[in-house]
Amino acid sequence: MEKKRRIKTKNILRFAIWILILSFVVICVCYLSWAALFRPVPGNQPELSVKEKKYFNEMEGKEGWEYVRRNVYNIDKSGESLHQRLVNLNKNYAYMLCVEIEDSVTFYSLPSKTEDTIALHLYNHVIGMTPKLKKIVILFEYEEWLNERSSLGHSRKSEYAVRGKKLVKLKHDTE
DSSP states (O other): OHHHHHHHHHHHHHHHHHHHHHHHHHHHHHHHHHHHHTSOOTTOSOOOOHHHHHHHHHHHTSTTEEEEEEEEEEBOTTSOBOOOSSOOTTSOEEEEEEEEESSHHHHHTSOTTHHHHHHHHIIIIISOOOTTEEEEEEEEEEEEEEETTEEEEEEEEEEEEEETTEEEEEEEEEO
16 A cells, blocks of 8 residues: 555656646747847848948048948837837838947047038938938947956937938937
């Protein structure tokens, strides 16, 4: 009788262990698949137009301007990013231009109206006046290396809203 109880107890423990293992596996699979939904997609940006490529090459040719890139993202009515996997140019979107500056002299000697000039040129000649474009963001970044393990980032950011066929400057931060 006692032997049968031990066998029953062992079988119940085995069954409980298998249930725990299977539930752990199911939870891991669900978590990983859920996390994959929010991972950025490598090809989610529209391809650069010919005008954009030409303009970005001109900008990278300037002394001290290291790397120029753009990011397009969908926004809601308040202008905040929707954090979607794919960019839909048939919905309201923002255009962000980011320029990495290689040295502090170039960064601190940028004229105060540089962002305004770039935004107007992008809107009028490079991007075009598309009806779904609602915001343009211009960002200058400079990273100062203090030593091999630490750095200090500096940035200048300007945001412009598209209202009708005009650009209106929203905000200007110097950090």
